[in-house]
Amino acid sequence: MNAQILFTETQKFRQWWVWSWFIVGVCNVPMINLVGQYFEFGRLNTGLLIMEGIVFLGTSLYVCFVLYQRLETQIMDDGIYVRFFPHQKQYIHLAWEEISKLYVRQYRPQEYGGWGFKYRLYKKALNVSGDMGLQIEFTNGKKLLIGTQKPDELTELLNKMGK
Secondary structure (H helix, E strand, O other): OOOOEEEEEEEOOOOHHHHHHHHHHHOOHHHHHHHHHHHHHOOOOHHHHHHHHHHHHHHHHHHHHHHHOEEEEEEEOOEEEEEEEOOOOOOEEEEHHHEEEEEEEEOOHHHOOOOEEEEOOOEEEEEOOOOEEEEEEEOOOOEEEEEOOOHHHHHHHHHHHOO
8 A cells, every 4th residue: 555545534333323222222231130130039149240240241342342343445546445444454455447437426324234344246335324425336347335424525536536
């Protein structure tokens, strides 16, 4: 990646409903179980305490993992670089020669099965939020959609580059 960076974007999962579901729903399940047992039996079972502690720790680690995920996109003069960290350690390089068509478009996340790292038969999506993305069509007929929160800036750059 010695080429000049023309565009860069980093996105993370920031939907309020994702975090409220984790915090209110999943993280509180161990506490609800413990309170329920205390009121029903008047004491807490040591085995249940240990089990609920493990559930709470595992859930908390999963929440941290989701927080840690990010979609990184870079457009350089030799192509497009993208990775969905930590699932992909290295950037995927999409050379301009492999791309037959690309444009910014509005999409429905349901087209790909929601947000995240999504695969369908001949199309893939890397997105974390929103409904705007860079649609890439390859010379082999496959498609890739990369979500963006900067559609105007991206469109302007692609027009300036003649893409």
